[in-house]
Amino acid sequence: xxxxxxxxxxxxxxxxxxxxxxxxxxxxxxxxxxxxxxxxxxxxxxxxxxxxxxxxxxxxxxxxxxxxxxxxxxxxxxxxxxxxxxxxxxxxxxxxxxxxxxxxxxxxxxxxxxxxxxxxxxxxxxxxxxxxxxxxxxxxxxxxxxxxxxxxxxxxxxxxxxxxxxxxxxxxxxxxxxxxxxxxxxxxxxxxxxxxxxxxxxxxxxxxxxxxxxxxxxxxxxxxxxxxxxxxxxxxxxxxxxxxxxxxxxxxxxxxxxxxxxxxxxxxxxxxxxxxxxxxxxxxxxxxxxxxxxxxxxxxxxxxxxxxxxxxxxxxxxxxxxxxxxxxxxxxxxxxxxxxxxxxxxxxxxxxxxxxxxxxxxxxxxxxxxxxxxxxxxxxxxxxxxxxxxxxxxxxxxxxx
Amino acid sequence: xxxxxxxxxxxxxxxxxxxxxxxxxxxxxxxxxxxxxxxxxxxxxxxxxxxxxxxxxxxxxxxxxxxxxxxxxxxxxxxxxxxxxxxxxxxxxxxxxxxxxxxxxxxxxxxxxxxxxxxxxxxxxxxxxxxxxxxxxxxxxxxxxxxxxxxxxxxxxxxxxxxxxxxxxxxxxxxxxxxxxxxxxxxxxxxxxxxxxxxxxxxxxxxxxxxxxxxxxxxxxxxxxxxxxxxxxxxxxxxxxxxxxxxxxxxxxxxxxxxxxxxxxxxxxxxxxxxxxxxxxxxxxxxxxxxxxxxx
Numbered sequence: 001x002x003x004x005x006x007x008x009x010x011x012x013x014x015x016x017x018x019x020x021x022x023x024x025x026x027x028x029x030x031x032x033x034x035x036x037x038x039x040x041x042x043x044x045x046x047x048x049x050x051x052x053x054x055x056x057x058x059x060x061x062x063x064x065x066x067x068x069x070x071x072x073x074x075x076x077x078x079x080x081x082x083x084x085x086x087x088x089x090x091x092x093x094x095x096x097x098x099x100x101x102x103x104x105x106x107x108x109x110x111x112x113x114x115x116x117x118x119x120x121x122x123x124x125x126x127x128x129x130x131x132x133x134x135x136x137x138x139x140x141x142x143x144x145x146x147x148x149x150x151x152x153x154x155x156x157x158x159x160x161x162x163x164x165x166x167x168x169x170x171x172x173x174x175x176x177x178x179x180x181x182x183x184x185x186x187x188x189x190x191x192x193x194x195x196x197x198x199x200x201x202x203x204x205x206x207x208x209x210x211x212x213x214x215x216x217x218x219x220x221x222x223x224x225x226x227x228x229x230x231x232x233x234x235x236x237x238x239x240x241x242x243x244x245x246x247x248x249x250x251x252x253x254x255x256x257x258x259x260x261x262x263x264x265x266x267x268x269x270x271x272x273x274x275x276x277x278x279x280x281x282x283x284x285x286x287x288x289x290x291x292x293x294x295x296x297x298x299x300x301x302x303x304x305x306x307x308x309x310x311x312x313x314x315x316x317x318x319x320x321x322x323x324x325x326x327x328x329x330x331x332x333x334x335x336x337x338x339x340x341x342x343x344x345x346x347x348x349x350x351x352x353x354x355x356x357x358x359x360x361x362x363x364x365x366x367x368x369x370x371x372x373x374x375x376x377x378x379x380x381x382x383x384x385x386x387x388x389x390x391x392x393x394x395x396x397x398x399x400x401x
Numbered sequence: 402x403x404x405x406x407x408x409x410x411x412x413x414x415x416x417x418x419x420x421x422x423x424x425x426x427x428x429x430x431x432x433x434x435x436x437x438x439x440x441x442x443x444x445x446x447x448x449x450x451x452x453x454x455x456x457x458x459x460x461x462x463x464x465x466x467x468x469x470x471x472x473x474x475x476x477x478x479x480x481x482x483x484x485x486x487x488x489x490x491x492x493x494x495x496x497x498x499x500x501x502x503x504x505x506x507x508x509x510x511x512x513x514x515x516x517x518x519x520x521x522x523x524x525x526x527x528x529x530x531x532x533x534x535x536x537x538x539x540x541x542x543x544x545x546x547x548x549x550x551x552x553x554x555x556x557x558x559x560x561x562x563x564x565x566x567x568x569x570x571x572x573x574x575x576x577x578x579x580x581x582x583x584x585x586x587x588x589x590x591x592x593x594x595x596x597x598x599x600x601x602x603x604x605x606x607x608x609x610x611x612x613x614x615x616x617x618x619x620x621x622x623x624x625x626x627x628x629x630x631x632x633x634x635x636x637x638x639x640x641x642x643x644x645x646x647x648x649x650x651x652x653x654x655x656x657x658x659x660x661x662x663x664x665x666x667x668x669x670x671x672x673x674x675x676x677x678x679x680x681x682x683x684x685x686x687x688x689x690x691x692x693x694x695x696x697x
């Protein structure tokens with residue numbers, strides 16, 4: 001008899017028979033996660049581009065590339081999830097506007113275009129310089145990337161800068177909109193008690209910023225160690241401020257959300273309690289332990305005014321913890337919401353598949369892709385401010401610019 | 402006896418005779434369906450696997466390419482609705498069986514267009530214990546997901562109150578599934594039912610999430626969402642939905658609300674009816690008589 005249930009999610013209590021198979025799986029867990037990293041990375045890049053906060057200058061272009069590379073892969077989990085992926089464009093060709101999901105193609109498409117444009121303007125001077133110094137096929141590639149615009153006069157560069165800044169300004173509400181919108185996709189469903197909350201878009205947005213900053217800290221520290229370049233104290237302090245702000249607000253809002261559920265105590269609140277101490281117990285523990293860790297570390301770093309190597313090391317750990325905590329939070333929301341039956345009289349426990357179209361393996365591959373792409377793109381368009389050419393060539397694009 | 406009285410009397414006789422014949426016919430259809438259901442289920446199991454009931458690809462393509470024509474049907478003339486008299490339901494699950502047969506629903510315990518829930522108050526208890534046919538114990542009892550039976554687990558305990566509640570798509574006036582469908586592949590037609598264009602559905606399953614009643618399921622084989630459509634292919638030809646047709650107790654009542662004398666209009670008129678989860682604001686079109694506070 002066991003064999004009959006091998007593909008079934010075990011449940012307790014009473015669930016609707018059609019609920020046994022979760023509609024949204026781990027792919028939908030990483031979709032808001034990746035989108036969130038984009039939003040966070042973009043906000044950091046904008047701190048320099050728009051608000052002209054100098055301490056973020058060393059990483060602002062790297063943050064922009066990070067946002068771009070992660071955005072390329074944001075829709076991929078959705079495509080893998082669709083029952084009919086070849087029809088994905090139906091939602092774009094004939095969007096049904098009452099659906100929160102109908103705008104996704106437009107929102108994501110708009111955002112990719114915006115990021116591509118901003119990247120091009122932010123890197124145009126470099127591209128022009130590279131097209132002049134590189135020989136062979138790469139020289140040609142850079143030539144194409146200039147799109148025929150090789151004017152690097154002061155006036156042209158000023159225009160570049162101005163346009164990139166305007167794009168970044170548009171990008172901030174767009175990034176917030178993109179992620180608030182993802183929160184709305186979940187929060188607007190009245191059916192699921194665990195999702196149906198006005199705070200959901202806010203929670204998604206703020207945790208997105210937190211995880212994006214965490215990602216940037218982790219990547220910046222690793223890349224700097226490999227490149228053996230110093231990490232300016234101001235930059236690390238700046239990242240610390242953003243991370244501290246993000247984690248504080250995220251924890252307060254998430255705490256308020258839980259408090260509201262239990263204080264209102266609507267029908268089925270016992271099942272919500274059973275969900276937290278049951279199927280998503282591990283996820284909740286990871287989420288809150290990591291959040292507390294980040295809060296404690298960032299508070300201590302601020303309190304003791306830590307600088308230098310210690311700041312880098314602790315901030316690295318906090319950034320990593322933030323990423324893990326937010327990933328756990330995404331799991332708790334997406335999977336947890338479906339583990340709580342619509343009957344409010346039963347709970348399911350979800351066991352992810354290891355291999356297959358919608359499996360942890362797919363998740364792993366999709367999660368690795370943005371990093372590999374970023375590595376390649378950073379080779380093509382070095383985002384760092386130092387000399388980008390080998391010593392023997394003695395050529396500095398920034399001097400040229 | 403006046404002429405008028407005699408006329409009335411004759412009419413009544415005629416009516417009752419007609420009704421009797423109708424019922425007889427209905428019974429024969431039921432019996433026939435049951436026999437064929439059993440044999441078909443048997444052959445499906447022999448052919449192997451619980452997906453056996455799924456139409457094969459050729460049949461599926463054929464049904465999509467050549468949808469049946471419905472002459473002389475005007476959807477502006479009808480407003481279909483369903484009633485469920487839970488006091489009558491005996492939990493025989495013939496409706497589930499008929500639905501699976503009629504609509505080629507996957508033959509496993511996790512894809513249903515209709516199902517029946519059993520609510521049992523044990524002696525002294527204020528809450529009901531609920532299960533459906535898909536409950537592992539019920540399936541273990543029959544040894545098959547394709548035999549639709551409730552087990553007899555309460556035979557040795559004292560029960561205060563017990564009843565069955567048939568469930569199906571509520572074909573809501575404000576359907577959440579239609580609201581959230583990103584492509585418009587699912588839509589509400591003028592005569593009431595909510596339908597799915599399976600050639601346009603992208604399989605995102607947002608509708609499965611959005612349905613408050615758990616009425617939608619996902620067909621992994623076809624990669625599209627599925628749900629009850631009140632046997633739209635039958636009702637547009639003047640037939641009843643399969644579940645209504647086979648119900649031996651008259652639990653399920655179906656008809657046109659535009660016709661004040663239709664069974665459903667009379668059912669709604671003559672009974673105190675409720676809908677499920679009214680707080681959702683979906684305004685269901687399946688009306689229940691005799692439900693309970695515990696019914697979800």
